[in-house]
Amino acid sequence: MATITMQSFAETHEVSEPAIRRLVDDFYVKVRADPELGPVFDRAITGDWGPHLSTMRNFWSSVMLTSGRYKGNPVAVHRRVDGIELKLFERWLALFDETCRELFDDELAEAFHSKAGRIAESLKLAVFYRPDRPWPPSAT
C-alpha cells in the first residue's frame, strides 16, 4: 500500500521559504471559506488569487526572513478595501494563529503571531484612527 507523506513543519523552530509557502496557502484557504473574511477578500481580489498568494509569500519572507522580497504599501492597500472593519482584523488574526499552530511548533507559531499582531495593530491605526475620536473605539 502506498504511503502518502505530508510534509510537516511541526517539529522545526526554523522559519523557511517552504514553511511560509505552506502557511500562506493553508491560511488563505481558511480565509476564503470564512463567512466574515471571505466576501471581503473576494471583492478585493477578483479573478486569479495566484498573484495575491505570491505577494503574501514575499511579504512574510521579508518580515520573517529579512529577505527584502516584498516591497509595497500595505497601508494604502488596506485603506482601499471595500467593507474593511475593525473586527475583521481580530478574525484574521485568529485564523492566522490557528493555521500557524496547525503547522508549526509553539515557538514558531508564537513568532508569527507576535509579528502579525503588531502589524495588524499598525494597519488598524492607519485605517481607522482619527485624532478627534477616542482610540480604541468603544464599539467595534
Next chain:
Amino acid sequence: MTFVVTDNCIKCKYMDCVEVCPVDCFYEGENMLVIHPDECIDCGVCVPECPAEAIVPDTQGGLEKWLKLNAEFAQQWPNITVKREPPADAKEFDGVPEKLEKYFSPKPGEGD
C-alpha cells in the same frame, strides 16, 4: 505604533535598514535617515539590521523630539529604498554623544 530613528544614525547613515524594509518607509537627509510614522507597519525588521543600533520602538520613553523629527523630515526628505556606501567616517561617529546638537543637517539627501 512605529519605529523611530534616533541620534546614533546621524553621520553614520549605514542604510542597511532601507534594503530590508518591506514598506519602503525610510527617508533620507544629508546625514541621517528617518522613518515615516504613517507608513511604518511596526514589523521591526529594520531594528537588528542597523549597525548603529539607532532604531527603537516608539513605545520606549523619552522619544518626543525624535518622534517629531522623524514625522517632520519624512515629509520633506526623499524616499530611499536602495543602500549606497555609508559615509567614509561612519565608524568614527558611531557612539559619539549628542550628535543631534552638534551635527544634524536638515538638508535632504540624494534619495533613490
